[in-house]
Amino acid sequence: MRGLVTRALAVAATLAAALVLVTAVVLTALDARDRARTADDAERSAIVAVLSVTTDADTLRAALARTKAGSEGRLAVRLGDGRTIGVGGDHPDPSTDEHVPTASGGTAIVSITAPAPVVTRGLVLEIALLLLLAGLGATAAVALGRRMVTPALDAVRVLSDTAEEIGRHDVNVRIRLTGPAELVALADAINAAADRTGRLLAKEREMIADVSHRLRTPLTALRLDAESIGSGPVAERIRRAVTSMEHDVDRIIQSVHHTPGDFPRTCDVGAVVRSRMVFWTAYADDQGRLCDVDLPYEPAPVELSAEGLGAVVDALMDNVFHHTPPSTEVGVAVVSHAGWITLVVDDAGPGVADPEAALLRGASGRGSTGLGLDIARAAVESTGGTIHVERGKLGGARIRLRFAEADSHHERENPRAWRLWGKRH
Structure with a gap:
């Protein structure tokens, strides 16, 4: 019973932890994607600010190198005279291009040539931490659940042991139980059934004793007749049978005056x-x-x-x-x-x-x-x-x-x- 409850608690805790974990991982991944996009937008805005001051190629290269997207080769600037600072060429999402005025009076295009990676070392560490917390939470839930159901399991064990004792050894045993109300009611029902069984057994013993005593008279007459039929194998066999029957009747009469435990x-x-x-x-x-x-x-x-x-x-x-x-x-x-x-x-x-x-x-x-x-x-x-x-x-x-x-x-x-x-x- 205890093992069954433990397995049920483990399954329930595992399912709950898995549901929470999947939800947390999805939300964490979405948050990491939003943070990456926000970081790219902020770095692009920084390059736009530089363009509003100067269009010097060396200055722009230095500004791009100081940004994460620029150092990763994902941020580029195309000036109005056709020069490209950073990684140039086509990119999958032209809608990310931003046309901005420059200090020289022209127009430049600042673009993100590749999206920021969502799966990063930080995201992996966060997911690993979530897995660890989910495992610890499931273990704690099983331990706490076992502790909470222990009184009920102890009460069930008392019921089982006492019921077996009543069924096999002594109908006078009664259950003394504290625990959940339902189990206490079950214990009272078992005690009531044991009381009825005891009364039935008492009536049965009385009936057996009465019948056995009634058998004494014909057995006595049969024994006297057996003693009067003389000798021989048949007579001896009859006398042995009568003696055995008298012994059995005496044993039955003695047994009905004792409890089984005697x-x-x-x-x-x-x-x-x-x-x-x-x-x-x-x-x-x-x-x-x-x-x-x-x-x-x-x-x-x-x-x-x-x-x-x-x-x-x-x-x-x-x-x-x-x-x-x-x-x-x-x-x-x-x-x-x-x-x-x-x-x-x-x-x-x-x-x-x-x-x-x-x-x-x-x-x-x-x-x-x-x-x-x-x-x-x-x-x-x-x-x-x-x-x-x-x-x-x-x-x-x-x-x-x-x-x-x-x-x-x-x-x-x-x-x-x-x-x-x-x-x-």
């Missing part, structure tokens, strides 16, 4: 995926699925809570198990490279017919809620990353999440993490 904003993608894949790998074994998990040894931190990333992993895996037949192969991989951390979930199912529509919230053509990919999209975009739905190497759908690595510089226009993933397999 939870860690950074987690290790590899560690979270490893933790969640313990459950999903066992579930895959029960269905006869081959589940390949490839995780890095080095930490892969992203600016996302472990609960949020765990919900992403669960949503993606739930999509695989819900939309592909049992025994369908699935692969999960995490790769860290060039400031990006890529989480890839591959399956050997039928794939996604319309990848663009699949990313729309609530859109599903297979009887599900259509929220799984939207949960993943919201999480990855909160870190500055992107989500991609593709055809994978297993022949089915590939969901590729590209997270921006925490505290790391990365080129947004040239991500290469998934290219490395392709080379490793």
